Amino acid sequence: MKKILFLFFSVSILFSSCAKEDDLGKSLIDTSTPELNDVDQWIRENYTYPFNVEVKYRWDNSELDNSKILTPPAKDDVIPFLDNMKKIWIDPYVNAGGIDFMKRFIPKQMILIGSHNYNDNGSIVLGQAEGGRKISLFDLNYINFDFTGMSDWEKGKAMEPILRVFKTMHHEFGHILHQTVAYPIEYKKICTEYTSNWMNYSDSDARKLGFITGYSMLNPDEDFVEMLSVFLMSGNAGWNEIIDGIHIYDENWDYDKAAQDVAKGKIREKEKIMADYMLQVWNVNIYDLQNEIEGILTGIQSEE
Amino acid sequence: MKKINLYITSLLLLALGACNNDFESEFDLSPDERANEAVQEFKKALTSSEYGWLTHYYPNPDKLGSVTYMLKFEETGTVSMNWDLYDYPDEAEYSVKMIDQPLLVFDTYSKFSKMTDPEIGEPGKGYGGELEFGFVRKSVDGDTLYLAERVDEDPMVLVKATAETASLLREYAKHSEHLERLNEKVVVPFYFNLSVEGWDAKVNMVYSGDKMIAFLSYVDVGVTMHELMPVNFTHEGFEFHHPLVLNGIAVRSFKYDASKNQFDVTDAGVSGAFKYEDVCPAHLEGMTDKLYGPKTFDAQAEVFSPKLFNLFEGLYPEAGFNYVTTDPYVVSWKPCTFQLVFKDYNALKITVDYVKLTEDVVKIDFTGYETEYSGPFVDLSYIESLMATEKGMAIKALITSDKGWTIVPIELKKYSSSYCLVSNEDPEMYMTFGLTYDED
Numbered sequence: 001m002k003k004i005l006f007l008f009f010s011v012s013i014l015f016s017s018c019a020k021e022d023d024l025g026k027s028l029i030d031t032s033t034p035e036l037n038d039v040d041q042w043i044r045e046n047y048t049y050p051f052n053v054e055v056k057y058r059w060d061n062s063e064l065d066n067s068k069i070l071t072p073p074a075k076d077d078v079i080p081f082l083d084n085m086k087k088i089w090i091d092p093y094v095n096a097g098g099i100d101f102m103k104r105f106i107p108k109q110m111i112l113i114g115s116h117n118y119n120d121n122g123s124i125v126l127g128q129a130e131g132g133r134k135i136s137l138f139d140l141n142y143i144n145f146d147f148t149g150m151s152d153w154e155k156g157k158a159m160e161p162i163l164r165v166f167k168t169m170h171h172e173f174g175h176i177l178h179q180t181v182a183y184p185i186e187y188k189k190i191c192t193e194y195t196s197n198w199m200n201y202s203d204s205d206a207r208k209l210g211f212i213t214g215y216s217m218l219n220p221d222e223d224f225v226e227m228l229s230v231f232l233m234s235g236n237a238g239w240n241e242i243i244d245g246i247h248i249y250d251e252n253w254d255y256d257k258a259a260q261d262v263a264k265g266k267i268r269e270k271e272k273i274m275a276d277y278m279l280q281v282w283n284v285n286i287y288d289l290q291n292e293i294e295g296i297l298t299g300i301q302s303e304e
Numbered sequence: 305m306k307k308i309n310l311y312i313t314s315l316l317l318l319a320l321g322a323c324n325n326d327f328e329s330e331f332d333l334s335p336d337e338r339a340n341e342a343v344q345e346f347k348k349a350l351t352s353s354e355y356g357w358l359t360h361y362y363p364n365p366d367k368l369g370s371v372t373y374m375l376k377f378e379e380t381g382t383v384s385m386n387w388d389l390y391d392y393p394d395e396a397e398y399s400v401k402m403i404d405q406p407l408l409v410f411d412t413y414s415k416f417s418k419m420t421d422p423e424i425g426e427p428g429k430g431y432g433g434e435l436e437f438g439f440v441r442k443s444v445d446g447d448t449l450y451l452a453e454r455v456d457e458d459p460m461v462l463v464k465a466t467a468e469t470a471s472l473l474r475e476y477a478k479h480s481e482h483l484e485r486l487n488e489k490v491v492v493p494f495y496f497n498l499s500v501e502g503w504d505a506k507v508n509m510v511y512s513g514d515k516m517i518a519f520l521s522y523v524d525v526g527v528t529m530h531e532l533m534p535v536n537f538t539h540e541g542f543e544f545h546h547p548l549v550l551n552g553i554a555v556r557s558f559k560y561d562a563s564k565n566q567f568d569v570t571d572a573g574v575s576g577a578f579k580y581e582d583v584c585p586a587h588l589e590g591m592t593d594k595l596y597g598p599k600t601f602d603a604q605a606e607v608f609s610p611k612l613f614n615l616f617e618g619l620y621p622e623a624g625f626n627y628v629t630t631d632p633y634v635v636s637w638k639p640c641t642f643q644l645v646f647k648d649y650n651a652l653k654i655t656v657d658y659v660k661l662t663e664d665v666v667k668i669d670f671t672g673y674e675t676e677y678s679g680p681f682v683d684l685s686y687i688e689s690l691m692a693t694e695k696g697m698a699i700k701a702l703i704t705s706d707k708g709w710t711i712v713p714i715e716l717k718k719y720s721s722s723y724c725l726v727s728n729e730d731p732e733m734y735m736t737f738g739l740t741y742d743e744d
Contacts, residue, residue: 035380035381037381037397057412058397058399058409058411058412059409059410059411059412059435059436061436069420069422069428069429069430070420070422071413071417071418071420071421071422071435072410072411072412072413072417072435073412073413074412074413074414075396075397075412075413077413114413114417115420115421115422115423116422116423118422118427118428120428122427122428141413
C-alpha cells in the first residue's frame with residue numbers, strides 16, 4: 001500500500017512540475033565579455049591563454065583578508081612585474097620541466113597587491129598560497145624594474161625586493177610540488193630542531209644548525225621549500241658562499257671546524273635529496289634551473 | 305488510515321499550490337534588473353559631470369582631517385584626479401558594481417589609495433580610509449552625490465566641479481602652510497585665537513599638518529576645554545569638520561583676509577575672526593611634566609618664528625644659524641645643554657637647568673657654558689666673547705627670562721612628540737620642537 005501511495009505521490013509531482021513551461025527570463029549570470037584594457041589583454045596573451053591563469057590586479061575585497069590594511073597595485077606596475085615573473089619563474093621551469101609540467105602546476109589564480117601586508121607584530125607577509133590554486137603577492141608598489149641611472153649600490157638595493165618576491169614564488173611553487181608528490185622521508189630526519197619559535201633564530205643562527213633560513217626551522221615542508229627557493233635565487237656562487245660562510249666558534253672563539261662541517265653537511269645532504277627528487281620526480285635539473293635564473297637576474301640588473 | 309489522509313491532504317495542497325501563479329511583484333522589474341539599473345544609474349551620475357567632482361574626504365574623522373580630491377570619472381572606467389596637497393595629476397581604474405549595494409570601487413593604486421596605504425599615517429594601519437563607497441542619494445539638482453564608505457559608513461560627498469575648480473584647488477596648500485606656520489615671513493605673535501561676537505571665550509588653535517587636525521583650547525564657563533578638530537581646506541581658507549558651538553553660536557568656515565592677515569568667519573549671521581595674538585587663552589595641565597620629564601630626551605627645534613631666527617642668525621661669524629637641540633629633562637643627571645647648532649655643525653652649548661614654573665610653563669636657568677672637544681667652541685673665552693656681544697646678551701636674556709616659556713603641544717603620540725615653545729617675554733619668539741618620547 002505504502003509503495004503504491006509513494007508511486008502515486010511521485011507521479012503527481014512529476015506531472016504537476018511538467019505541467020507548464022515557465023519562461024525563466026534573462027539569465028542572472030553576466031556572460032558578456034568585459035572590456036579589456038591593455039593590461040588585461042597582455043595578461044590574457046601571456047598568462048591566461050598559455051597557462052589558464054587568472055591574474056587579478058584590480059581591487060577585490062572578497063579575495064583578501066578583510067582584517068588587513070592593503071592597497072591595490074598601480075596599473076603601470078602590473079605588466080613589468082608579470083613580465084619579469086614570467087622570465088624569472090615561469091619560463092625557467094618551462095625550459096626545465098616542459099610546458100605541460102608548468103601548465104599543470106602553476107597556481108591558477110594570482111592576486112596582486114600593491115602594499116605591504118603587515119601582521120599585528122609588525123612583520124610583513126610576502127606572499128600567501130592557498131592549496132596550490134591561488135597565490136597572493138604583495139609589495140608590488142615597492143618593486144622597480146627600471147634601473148636607469150642607478151649606481152651599483154642603488155641597483156643592489158632595488159634588487160632586494162625583487163629577489164624577495166620571486167623567492168616567495170619559488171617557495172610557494174615548491175609547496176605545490178611536494179604536496180603533489182612527497183619528497184623522501186629521509187629529508188625529514190636530517191635535522192631535528194624544528195620549532196614553532198623559528199622567529200627567534202636569525203638566518204645565521206639557523207645555518208649553524210643545518211637550516212638555510214630561520215623560517216625553514218618551522219617544519220620539514222618549509223625547510224624543503226626554503227632550501228629550494230634560496231638555492232634557485234642565489235646562483236651557484238651565491239649558494240656556495242652561503243654554505244661556506246657558516247662559522248661556528250668554540251669556547252675559545254676559535255672556529256669549531258667539526259661543528260661547522262656538521263652544519264654544512266646537513267645542508268649539502270638536503271641539497272642532494274632535493275636535487276634527486278626534482279630530477280627523478282619532475283625531470284627538473286635544479287642546477288640547470290639555478291644557472292638559468294642566475295643569468296636572467298644578472299641580465300635584469302645590467303639593463304639600462 | 306491517518307497516514308492515508310495525510311498523504312491525500314499533502315497531495316491536494318501540492319496540486320493546488322503548484323498551480324498558483326498569481327504572485328504579483330511590487331516592482332515592474334525583477335531584482336537583478338533593478339540592481340543592474342541602480343548600478344547604471346550610479347555610473348551615469350558619476351560620469352555626468354563635465355569637470356568632475358570635488359570632495360573633502362575625511363578618511364578617519366576621529367583622528368584625521370581631510371584631503372580634498374578632484375575626481376573626473378570617465379565612461380571607460382578610468383578616473384583622473386588631483387588633490388589639494390600639491391599639483392600632481394593622477395589616474396586610476398574604477399568600477400561600479402553591485403555587491404550588497406551599488407558600489408564605487410577605486411580599483412588600482414592612485415593618490416586616493418594613499419588613504420588606505422599602510423605605509424602612510426599610523427604604521428601598518430594607514431589613514432583609515434576605504435576604497436569602496438556605497439551610493440546613498442543624489443541631490444535634487446544632481447549637483448551633489450552622497451556616498452558612504454562601505455565598512456565604516458563615513459560619508460563622502462561629491463560636489464559638482466566647475467571650469468575653475470582645478471585652478472582653485474591649487475589655492476588650498478597655501479592656507480595649510482599658513483596654519484602650519486611653515487616658512488613664516490611676517491612677524492606675528494604666536495597665539496592663533498578665534499574671537500566671535502557673542503562668545504565669552506577666545507579659542508586658541510594649533511594645527512598639525514601631518515594629521516590635518518586642529519588642537520583647540522579655550523575656557524568655557526570657567527572650565528578649560530581641549531578639542532581635536534579635523535580640518536579641510538578650501539580655496540578661500542579652511543573649514544572645521546563640524547561646527548564649534550559656544551553660547552549657542554556655531555562657527556565652521558573661515559576665509560583668509562590677506563590685508564589683515566587673519567581668517568574671518570564666513571558662517572551666515574556670525575561675525576568673528578582668527579587672529580594672531582600674544583595672549584594664551586587656555587593653559588594645559590601636565591605639559592611640563594610630560595615634555596620636560598624623565599621620559600624625554602633629544603629635543604630638536606628646526607622651525608623658528610622669523611623674529612627668533614633673526615635673533616640667532618649672525619651670532620657666530622663663521623656660519624649661519626641652523627637649529628637648536630637640547631635635553632629637556634628638568635632633573636637631568638648631568639647639566640642640560642641648550643645648544644645653538646650652526647650650519648658648519650659646530651654647536652655653542654649653554655648649560656642650563658629646566659625649572660617647572662607652572663603646568664605648562666618652563667623656565668630655563670643659565671648655569672654656564674660647555675666647551676667642545678674640537679672646533680672653535682673648544683675655547684671658553686671665545687664662547688664668552690660671542691655671548692658678550694649685543695646679540696649674545698639678547699639671546700641669553702631671552703632664553704633665561706624669568707617669565708619662562710609656554711609649552712604648546714601640536715600633537716602627542718607614543719614615540720615622539722612635537723610642541724611649540726613660546727617665549728612669555730616676547731610671544732613673537734617661538735620655536736617648534738620634535739622630541740623622542742619614551743612611553744615605556
